[in-house]
Amino acid sequence: MTDNKKTVLVTGGTRGIGRALVEHYIKKGWSVISTGRSEEAVKTAQEALPDIKWIACDMARPSQRAEFRKQMNGVPLDLIIHNAGIQQARDYFTPADEAYSVTEETEINFLAPVDLTRSLMDNVRNAGGHVVYITSGLAIAPKQSSPIYCANKAGLRTFVKSLRQQSIMHESGVLITEVIMALVDTDMTRGRGKGKISADEAARQVTDGIEKRCEEIHIGKVKGLMFLRKLMPNLAEKLLIKL
Numbered sequence: 176m177t178d179n180k181k182t183v184l185v186t187g188g189t190r191g192i193g194r195a196l197v198e199h200y201i202k203k204g205w206s207v208i209s210t211g212r213s214e215e216a217v218k219t220a221q222e223a224l225p226d227i228k229w230i231a232c233d234m235a236r237p238s239q240r241a242e243f244r245k246q247m248n249g250v251p252l253d254l255i256i257h258n259a260g261i262q263q264a265r266d267y268f269t270p271a272d273e274a275y276s277v278t279e280e281t282e283i284n285f286l287a288p289v290d291l292t293r294s295l296m297d298n299v300r301n302a303g304g305h306v307v308y309i310t311s312g313l314a315i316a317p318k319q320s321s322p323i324y325c326a327n328k329a330g331l332r333t334f335v336k337s338l339r340q341q342s343i344m345h346e347s348g349v350l351i352t353e354v355i356m357a358l359v360d361t362d363m364t365r366g367r368g369k370g371k372i373s374a375d376e377a378a379r380q381v382t383d384g385i386e387k388r389c390e391e392i393h394i395g396k397v398k399g400l401m402f403l404r405k406l407m408p409n410l411a412e413k414l415l416i417k418l
């Protein structure tokens with residue numbers, strides 16, 4: 176990493192929205208560090224995007240997060256985007272084989288960004304940097320089909336609000352942003368949902384909001400959801416809960 180370049184860390188940059196964010200910051204000339212779940216995932220991503228630093232870290236494993244933290248020791252970070260996430264369907268009335276335990280899903284979606292917030296605080300604070308968390312419209316109005324995911328994202332949203340206030344109270348100089356993501360056409364949403372936007376368009380709106388130093392960035396149809404929620408909060412919930 177060269178000294179005069181800004182540095183961004185994007186978790187989960189191998190695919191989807193994270194990948195589009197990585198490509199954006201490469202084009203902008205930033206030093207980019209990104210992660211994937213496994214050596215294999217990172218190797219494939221590295222073949223396509225060789226000019227950045229790729230690190231394999233399974234965010235569901237606290238021991239791997241500790242290893243990751245060691246690798247980041249002393250690296251100034253101007254921007255961190257906590258993007259890695261999974262969404263699993265769960266029906267508590269007809270349980271099926273689930274790829275992830277509740278603990279794993281929560282480790283990836285909630286505990287990993289919270290844990291890395293503390294362990295990377297000096298990296299970002301020393302750089303007077305910016306920390307961005309990707310939540311979801313489902314943090315505002317949950318759906319029935321992925322209850323743990325919705326709870327994880329709602330929990331992350333609450334965490335971010337408290338963290339932002341702490342940053343202000345400490346005059347830390349660290350800006351804390353929540354991106355409330357809409358439905359995006361990625362592996363996560365394959366085969367379901369209508370009116371999805373592309374990962375490139377989602378990344379464009381995210382990076383635009385980051386450049387404007389917004390505290391909350393509402394992507395695509397989330398703008399409408401936030402407006403509806405102000406006028407008719409019950410209706411907003413009713414519209415999404417049956418999904």
Ligand SMILES: NC(=O)c1ccc[n+]([C@@H]2O[C@H](COP(=O)([O-])OP(=O)(O)OC[C@H]3O[C@@H](n4cnc5c(N)ncnc54)[C@H](OP(=O)(O)O)[C@@H]3O)[C@@H](O)[C@H]2O)c1
Binds near residue numbers: 190212
């Ligand atoms: N797509 C949507 O409609 C939508 C809507 C609202 C919010 N979001 C949020 O946006 C973010 C990105 O979603 P996406 O749609 O781009 O997902 P995606 O295409 O499925 O990509 C997920 C990314 O997260 C990484 N990841 C998953 N599990 C991991 C683990 N255990 N350890 C490390 N990395 C892991 C993946 O790495 P590997 O390639 O190594 O597996 C991949 O890079 C997520 O936080 C998601 O909740 C998405």
